[in-house]
Amino acid sequence: MVNLIVCGVCGKMGRRIATLALQSDQFKLIGATEKNPDCIGKDVGTVLGIAPINVKVSEKLSDCIDQGDCVIDFTNCKATLENVRCACENKKSIVIGTTGCDAESIEQIKKLSVMCPIVMAPNMSLGVNILFEIVKETAKYLGSDFDVEIVEMHHRAKKDAPSGTALKLGQKVAEGLGISFEQNARFSRVGEAPRAKNEIGIMALRGGDVVGEHTVIFAGDAERIEITHKASSRDVFAKGALKAASWVVDKLPGFYDMNDVLGIKSK
Numbered sequence: 685m686v687n688l689i690v691c692g693v694c695g696k697m698g699r700r701i702a703t704l705a706l707q708s709d710q711f712k713l714i715g716a717t718e719k720n721p722d723c724i725g726k727d728v729g730t731v732l733g734i735a736p737i738n739v740k741v742s743e744k745l746s747d748c749i750d751q752g753d754c755v756i757d758f759t760n761c762k763a764t765l766e767n768v769r770c771a772c773e774n775k776k777s778i779v780i781g782t783t784g785c786d787a788e789s790i791e792q793i794k795k796l797s798v799m800c801p802i803v804m805a806p807n808m809s810l811g812v813n814i815l816f817e818i819v820k821e822t823a824k825y826l827g828s829d830f831d832v833e834i835v836e837m838h839h840r841a842k843k844d845a846p847s848g849t850a851l852k853l854g855q856k857v858a859e860g861l862g863i864s865f866e867q868n869a870r871f872s873r874v875g876e877a878p879r880a881k882n883e884i885g886i887m888a889l890r891g892g893d894v895v896g897e898h899t900v901i902f903a904g905d906a907e908r909i910e911i912t913h914k915a916s917s918r919d920v921f922a923k924g925a926l927k928a929a930s931w932v933v934d935k936l937p938g939f940y941d942m943n944d945v946l947g948i949k950s951k
């Protein structure tokens with residue numbers, strides 16, 4: 685049984701993770717945090733719309749970390765960094781789903797992983813983690829004669845753009861082609877914008893209640909491959925986050941991703 689703490693429990697992801705954890709016999713939800721003042725201090729069950737569970741929503745992770753084994757964080761990058769620091773100082777494991785972190789923040793999180801085990805992944809669904817490998821292999825087979833464009837669509841409330849998943853898909857394409865992602869990524873093409881060889885285009889669409897859709901287009905002369913993943917429920921991410929929590933809880937300190945959790949060996 686994993687004693688679990690969910691950070692961002694009143695958010696779209698936090699609610700699903702907490703709800704599924706409460707339905708599972710592998711987890712005991714012993715704590716939760718939130719920034720939204722309408723949630724802080726209330727019983728977690730009450731904010732989830734079920735019977736009270738006798739666990740209050742805290743304002744800070746340090747208020748509830750003691751009894752926890754593992755923390756799951758789906759908040760924002762500033763909060764994530766504070767939560768990683770708190771989890772690692774208290775020798776607890778942490779699963780991070782938050783996206784939109786800059787390179788410097790990710791570097792700080794990696795440094796903290798010498799103190800505690802951390803799983804960080806921009807997408808916790810099985811399908812997208814398989815897609816990462818398919819895309820890398822496809823880029824390797826097709827080579828630079830095929831132009832790669834990545835298109836993602838998410839709900840109107842998403843705060844970061846492009847999605848963390850789209851960025852990682854771009855990195856996988858670059859790995860497959862043996863080129864630098866940073867030097868070849870081209871975001872939201874506008875104006876006079878002829879296509880350079882090896883460019884990896886990334887476009888972000890926002891609207892409605894779209895849970896998460898990613899398409900990678902490989903466009904050649906007179907033929908095109910398009911590979912799409914569509915999530916129609918946040919539960920695919922929430923289940924992946926819980927799987928990561930079960931996996932990471934007894935691991936040694938280190939920085940892990942969903943390939944480690946799912947046992948996917950990247951070629």
Ligand SMILES: NC(=O)C1=CN([C@@H]2O[C@H](COP(=O)(O)OP(=O)(O)OC[C@H]3O[C@@H](n4cnc5c(N)ncnc54)[C@H](OP(=O)(O)O)[C@@H]3O)[C@@H](O)[C@H]2O)C=CC1
Nearest residue numbers: 692695696697718719720759763781782783806807808921
């Ligand atoms: N890895 C994956 O598989 C997935 C990753 N994500 C990522 O997860 C993150 C959250 O997504 P989502 O749930 O849709 O976003 P939401 O905005 O719905 O939820 C985030 C919640 O975290 C709260 N929060 C902010 N700061 C703190 C803090 N210091 N302590 C505790 N809680 C805090 C927010 O409160 P307030 O609104 O008051 O700021 C909000 O309730 C995003 O970065 C998203 O991209 C999403 C889906 C899947």
Ligand SMILES: O=C(O)C1=N[C@H](C(=O)O)C[C@H](O)C1
Nearest residue numbers: 783806807842847848849896
């Ligand atoms: O904010 C979201 O909703 C999602 N964010 C993740 C990302 O940025 O890649 C994953 C998923 O597509 C949903």
